[in-house]
Amino acid sequence: MEGRRSPHRRSGIMKMKTKQHILLALRIGLGVVFVYAGILKITEPVAFAGSVAAYNILPYYLNYLVAATIPWVEAACGLLLIVGYRVKAAAGIVAGMNVLFIVLLASTIMRGLDIDCGCFRQGGGKTPAWVAILRDILFLSVALILISARKERRFSYR
Amino acid sequence: MTKKEHSKRLFLEMTVIVLIAAVVGIIWNHRLLLDVYTGNPAEAKSAPAVSREPVHTLVPAGLEQVKDLFARNEAVFVDAREASVFSKGHIKGAFSYPIGEFDAKLAEFRGRVAKDAILVIYCNGFGCQDSKLLGEKLVEQGYNQILLFEGGFPEWKDAGLPTEGPG
Numbered sequence: 001m002e003g004r005r006s007p008h009r010r011s012g013i014m015k016m017k018t019k020q021h022i023l024l025a026l027r028i029g030l031g032v033v034f035v036y037a038g039i040l041k042i043t044e045p046v047a048f049a050g051s052v053a054a055y056n057i058l059p060y061y062l063n064y065l066v067a068a069t070i071p072w073v074e075a076a077c078g079l080l081l082i083v084g085y086r087v088k089a090a091a092g093i094v095a096g097m098n099v100l101f102i103v104l105l106a107s108t109i110m111r112g113l114d115i116d117c118g119c120f121r122q123g124g125g126k127t128p129a130w131v132a133i134l135r136d137i138l139f140l141s142v143a144l145i146l147i148s149a150r151k152e153r154r155f156s157y158r
Numbered sequence: 159m160t161k162k163e164h165s166k167r168l169f170l171e172m173t174v175i176v177l178i179a180a181v182v183g184i185i186w187n188h189r190l191l192l193d194v195y196t197g198n199p200a201e202a203k204s205a206p207a208v209s210r211e212p213v214h215t216l217v218p219a220g221l222e223q224v225k226d227l228f229a230r231n232e233a234v235f236v237d238a239r240e241a242s243v244f245s246k247g248h249i250k251g252a253f254s255y256p257i258g259e260f261d262a263k264l265a266e267f268r269g270r271v272a273k274d275a276i277l278v279i280y281c282n283g284f285g286c287q288d289s290k291l292l293g294e295k296l297v298e299q300g301y302n303q304i305l306l307f308e309g310g311f312p313e314w315k316d317a318g319l320p321t322e323g324p325g
Contacts, residue, residue, distance in 0.1 A: 045187050050284025053312055060309070060316035063284075064194045065184075072183035073176055080175065089171035096172075 023149050027091075030142045031081030034094060037120050038075025041067070044122045051118025055104055056111070073097070081146075088147050095143035098136045105129045105136070194309075196220070216293040219305035221313055224278055228319070233276040233305070236296075238288040248311060249280065250320035257288045260295055268299070276303040283310030 041048040049067035052058065058066065073093065080090035101119075108115055109129050116125075117132035184191065227233040228249075235252040237244050244254040253270070255263055271277070277296065281288040285308075293304045307314075315321055 042183075042186070045190055046285040050282070050286070053284055060313050061195060064187075064191055068187035068191055069180040069183040072186070073179040076175060076179035076182075086171055086175065089168055089175055092168060092172050093176060 023146065026142050027081050027084065027087060027146055030091070030094065030139060030146070031078045033139065034074045034078030035082065036078070038071045038073075038078060040121050041071035041118075042075060045071075047122035048118060051116060051122055054113070054115040054118070055108060056113065057104070057107075070097075091143040091146035095140055095147065098140040098143065102133055102136045102140070105133045193220075216290065216297065217305050219278065219307050221307075221309050221317060224305070224307045224314075225317075225319060227276065227278060227305075233278045234271050236277055236279045236289075236292065237311070238279055238281045238292040239311070243282075245323060247315065247321050247323035249314050250322045252280075252322075255292060257292045257295075260292070264299070271301075273300050274303065275301070276305065277301055278305045278307050280307040280310040280314070283308065283312045286310060 045064070045067050048071065049064045052066050053060070053063040074097070077090040077093050077097075080086050081094070101117075105117060106129070114126075115129075116123075117127050117129060119127060119132055119135070224233075228235070235249045236255050237248050237252040238255060238257050239248075240256050240258065241254055244252075244256070248254070253267065255267060277293075279289040279293050279296075289306050289308075289310070293306055296304060311321075
């Protein structure tokens with residue numbers, strides 16, 4: 001029976017493959033979400049500055065500075081996640097941003113501010129803060145999974 | 159590579175990515191940022207300075223221009239935001255004219271503001287549309303010297319200029 005793998009070992013390989021596929025799907029999924037979120041805001045910097053201003057945290061000019069930069073960071077991280085280059089660094093930034101977003105959203109609930117989160121498309125329907133928080137917790141979890149994943153040969157994690 | 163070196167490298171990579179993306183964003187938006195910083199909306203550059211000549215169109219105005227008009231008491235400030243927002247804070251002496259109550263308040267407005275008055279219309283800044291819509295409706299009513307203060311109440315308040323109301 002040489003050359004045939006034991007059932008035990010075969011199931012181990014299957015498990016590893018499944019895990020790799022799940023990681024790949026998570027990585028690309030998170031990447032697409034962040035590229036999408038970034039591009040929507042890059043095309044509407046003034047409206048996004050308005051969304052940032054609605055949080056009532058920054059002085060007037062800084063709202064514009066945040067609106068000019070954050071979407072580019074989002075899109076860059078999303079792109080890196082999709083292409084699989086510097087995945088851990090990109091996932092680390094995504095995780096950090098999501099922690100920040102969760103804190104800011106929670107602050108709007110505590111301060112009784114009824115505003116749109118400004119997460120994706122600017123203007124239009126209002127996404128309640130708690131929905132946005134749950135969504136960000138999901139993104140944060142995915143990012144943390146990607147950071148803690150061990151280096152894989154096939155999908156070149158770093 | 160030890161764990162410490164690994165973390166250090168990861169942190170360095172993260173910093174580089176954030177910096178590059180932020181710099182690209184700033185370069186991409188440099189004109190907007192510069193205009194906001196100097197208090198001039200982009201379109202204001204081609205707009206003529208306020209004159210007594212009728213303009214017949216809506217002219218965007220920056221903070222400096224609006225501030226001068228306020229100091230010289232030469233313009234009527236019109237707040238296009240909802241009344242509930244107006245009551246929380248507005249530019250000192252502004253007339254509350256919510257776009258949703260245009261017809262209801264038109265007679266009062268016409269009674270108080272002459273057609274040849276310079277109007278400065280504002281809302282919440284950041285590309286809000288209400289001041290523009292109100293301006294267009296007032297042009298139809300024969301008002302012809304209308305400036306749109308694009309920074310709106312947020313920029314005014316942030317510059318420490320006179321406001322009224324609890325906000």
